[in-house]
Amino acid sequence: MELKDEIRIPASKQVVYDALNDPEVLKACIPGCEELIQHSPTELEAKVVLKVGPVKARFTGVVTLDQAGAPDRFGLSGEGKGGAAGFAKGGAEVTLTEDGDGTILRYDARAEVGGKLAQLGSRLIQGTAQKLSAAFFEKFAATVTADAEA
Template sequence: MELTESHTLPVPQERAWEALNDTAILKVCIPGCESIEADGENTYAVALTAAVGPVKARFKGRMQLADIDAPRSYTIQFEGQGGAAGFGKGDARVTLEPAGENATTLHYTASAQVGGKLAQIGSRLVDGAARKIAAEFFKRFGEQLGAGDQDDGGDDGVIEAVAAQDETHTAEGSDAAGGEEPQKRKRSWTAWISKS
């Protein structure tokens, strides 16, 4: 699987770089992320829950930053195990370029391999899931950066607000008792598949 995209962030390059290296911000922005903890120099232990088609699993893995050229670029190398669901591994090259005084263009090229049940689902569903997760990450990341600039209280207030919003959404989803939530997911998967 390969994914190449660009996104414009509403902050200067230095601020974008700081945010990309802030584990508290990344934890809030990565869909399904439970924890990101330092595990050596430029290495992090990550735990997250992800759903790909009918397979939903909790993944534990490592993420390492390499080829660091602050504040312009780095490569993220990642690998994770999801038990019976299988595994995922790959890398992503992330580049930041100024796009005016208060904007930055982020380019990334990611490639990944999956095995186990995930590999049996089919590349179209896996690609669709990856695109959906990436889109949600950049939506949240852009909101974090935009809100962080408007809020004089710093990032902590923004992070708490987004975390509270996520908890509310999770509670609403669990109240659906399996009726409403699966239908919503099914519609969104269908939309993603038809776009691919």
């Protein structure tokens, strides 16, 4: 499954980049995120409650950040396990481009899901993933904007 989109955030590239690396911001923006612990500058552990169709489960996972090329790009890859509900793994490549006083955030994400999630949710998963990523970036944009204005 692949997800691609772009969103304009009315904040400078550096502000956006920093926010992407801020566990508090991420925790607030990731839909269903209950816990986000930073183990090192590039390693995070997350607990996220996800619902896809009839499957609802708590996923625990490790996310690794790739900060090479900052602040123009940002990479992340991760793997989450939801017990009986299945598992998911994937990654995203994010690029940031200046656009006047704002920043264009482009993301190119791919994900693989397995287990019950894949079986039951196969028809729903693309839509759900799109909805979730849209929710994330909307909230992210709002948070960054609020922070920038504050």
